[in-house]
Amino acid sequence: LVTGAAGFIGPHPCDRLLAEGHEVLGVDALTDTYDPALKERNAERLRARPAFTFRGEELLGLPLAKLLDDADV
Incomplete structure (x- = not known):
């Protein structure tokens, strides 16, 4: 489970976990606190x-x- 998965930092742990063979549940409300186009x-x-x-x-x-x-936590 990665919170803020679409933001500035979140994609990096998602990529790492996926590269290591994990299934990832990414969570992000896609609010405008960070560039919405980049989040999308x-x-x-x-x-x-x-x-x-x-x-x-x-x-x-x-x-x-x-x-x-x-999530399997």
């Missing part, structure tokens, strides 16, 4: 990886426990 490009690039699952805008207001239902 990062998210699209990561979504192309078979072992990557992305959860985005629908997370706003979602309880953390519900998000963790999709």
Whole structure:
């Protein structure tokens, strides 16, 4: 589980974990606290990886426990 997966730092741990053979659940609400166009490009690039699952805008207001239902932690 990587939070902020589409932001400035998040794609880097996602790439590393994927390269090591892990399945990654990336989470990012895609807010405008960081360039939204860049976030969307990062998210699209990561979504192309078979072992990557992305959860985005629908997370706003979602309880953390519900998000963790999709993660093997």
